[in-house]
Amino acid sequence: MTDVRRALPSVDAVVRAVGRVDATRRARVTSIARELLAEARASGTAVDTSAVAATAKARLAERDAPTLRRVINATGVVLHTNLGRAPLSGAALQALHDAAGAASLEYDLIEGKRGERHGHAARLLAEVCGAEDGVVVNNGAAAVLLSLAAIAGRGREVIVSRGELVEIGGAFRIPDVLTRSGAKLVEVGTTNRTYARDYAAAITEKTAAILRVHASNFKVSGFTARATSKELSAVARERGLAFVHDLGSGTLLDTARYGLGVEETVQRAVAAGADVVTFSGDKLLGGPQAGLIVGRAATIAKLRGHPLMRALRPDKLTLAALVATLTSYRDGNAERDLPVWRMIAATTTSLGKRAKTIAAAVGGTVVTTESTVGGGSLPEETQPSRAVALAGAPQALATRLRSGDPPVIGVVVDGQLALDLRSVLPEDDAALVEAVGRALRHERPKRG
Numbered sequence: 001m002t003d004v005r006r007a008l009p010s011v012d013a014v015v016r017a018v019g020r021v022d023a024t025r026r027a028r029v030t031s032i033a034r035e036l037l038a039e040a041r042a043s044g045t046a047v048d049t050s051a052v053a054a055t056a057k058a059r060l061a062e063r064d065a066p067t068l069r070r071v072i073n074a075t076g077v078v079l080h081t082n083l084g085r086a087p088l089s090g091a092a093l094q095a096l097h098d099a100a101g102a103a104s105l106e107y108d109l110i111e112g113k114r115g116e117r118h119g120h121a122a123r124l125l126a127e128v129c130g131a132e133d134g135v136v137v138n139n140g141a142a143a144v145l146l147s148l149a150a151i152a153g154r155g156r157e158v159i160v161s162r163g164e165l166v167e168i169g170g171a172f173r174i175p176d177v178l179t180r181s182g183a184k185l186v187e188v189g190t191t192n193r194t195y196a197r198d199y200a201a202a203i204t205e206k207t208a209a210i211l212r213v214h215a216s217n218f219k220v221s222g223f224t225a226r227a228t229s230k231e232l233s234a235v236a237r238e239r240g241l242a243f244v245h246d247l248g249s250g251t252l253l254d255t256a257r258y259g260l261g262v263e264e265t266v267q268r269a270v271a272a273g274a275d276v277v278t279f280s281g282d283k284l285l286g287g288p289q290a291g292l293i294v295g296r297a298a299t300i301a302k303l304r305g306h307p308l309m310r311a312l313r314p315d316k317l318t319l320a321a322l323v324a325t326l327t328s329y330r331d332g333n334a335e336r337d338l339p340v341w342r343m344i345a346a347t348t349t350s351l352g353k354r355a356k357t358i359a360a361a362v363g364g365t366v367v368t369t370e371s372t373v374g375g376g377s378l379p380e381e382t383q384p385s386r387a388v389a390l391a392g393a394p395q396a397l398a399t400r401l402r403s404g405d406p407p408v409i410g411v412v413v414d415g416q417l418a419l420d421l422r423s424v425l426p427e428d429d430a431a432l433v434e435a436v437g438r439a440l441r442h443e444r445p446k447r448g
């Protein structure tokens with residue numbers, strides 16, 4: 001031990017061996033050198049100056065490398081939660097850019113005085129959903145939390161079907177959110193069958209609301225029964241309760257038109273008589289991360305005035321991108337403008353053509369795949385897709401593609417690494433070919 005310690009180089013010697021660096025980086029190299037020498041001392045490992053210097057350089061580079069980066073999503077999962085869900089439209093990107101500096105976030109440009117942050121998206125949101133009013137928060141989970149807190153907080157009861165006490169993902173569990181909101185959960189029905197009369201029978205003088213949660217990441221099949229939205233809103237209306245409908249993804253377009261299963265649209269959920277409908281901004285809507293709440297004017301006003309609203313309110317960048325996204329729906333251009341719908345609407349003919357071109361460029365083969373919408377939308381529903389399969393050990397290839405610039409994330413299909421084009425926009429094909437070509441040639445990425 002004593003020998004090893006005596007043999008350790010000095011911090012100064014290591015810093016000198018790293019070579020010329022500017023003053024800021026020198027301070028960081030010094031602290032990394034100290035760390036490495038302390039580690040060597042603790043483990044009793046003998047090290048020489050140049051080895052520590054090389055490790056110090058590598059550690060510095062590792063710490064300098066950005067971790068939040070643009071990637072090419074070739075997984076075939078259109079809304080990939082780990083890859084940031086919906087890509088934004090060109091108009092939304094422009095709106096983000098324009099709002100980044102000083103913006104009329106809470107300023108009334110006509111009156112020249114303080115304005116309303118909530119006004120920007122609310123009117124448009126209400127209009128495209130056919131609702132009386134709307135409000136925006138940070139994400140879908142916040143939308144559910146705020147709705148329950150404002151409608152049923154302080155120990156009032158909320159009735160939920162046992163088949164809907166689900167975990168949405170990321171440890172977001174409906175029973176926990178209910179508890180956090182201050183409401184008291186009342187379970188009715190069974191996992192596979194719950195009728196409108198089950199809800200009606202559970203109503204007491206403490207009941208504030210009926211909550212319905214969309215089964216967004218699983219499918220109940222077989223001997224099942226669920227009350228319809230219309231039935232639940234009728235029960236709620238008759239007994240003077242609120243009906244809260246958490247749609248989860250919340251689509252404004254008819255998914256069945258694209259060969260996918262039928263999802264209750266936001267417009268239909270509103271028309272069925274819900275007091276509040278909640279959904280996400282970055283799932284099938286195709287916009288930024290946000291929680292959207294639409295419904296009756298009086299209930300929305302209650303939500304807006306709740307103390308939690310201040311903690312859950314969105315920033316100007318979110319609002320700007322959201323307004324641009326909603327504008328595409330209002331003007332009937334969603335399928336043309338929004339990446340999510342462009343991907344879902346892509347035909348196998350066009351996917352096949354692109355796959356052929358890419359396969360020829362990188363030396364792969366065209367294979368048939370099944371893509372999914374993902375992001376807690378349309379569970380178990382798939383669309384036929386086309387991918388480029390690459391020869392070679394799939395895990396090693398995947399690692400190399402991930403270290404590229406931009407990183408490419410593929411999917412293993414039948415023991416081969418495949419690049420599914422359903423989740424890649426055509427304008428990214430050239431970048432995909434370049435990144436894959438470099439990875440296959442074992443070239444180091446530019447960013448190194």
Ligand SMILES: *Cc1c(COP(=O)(O)O)cnc(C)c1O
Nearest residue numbers: 139140141214216248249280376
């Ligand atoms: C996704 C989802 C949520 C949560 O929405 P986030 O935007 O991810 O916070 C809540 N409820 C349901 C049914 C969902 O599918």
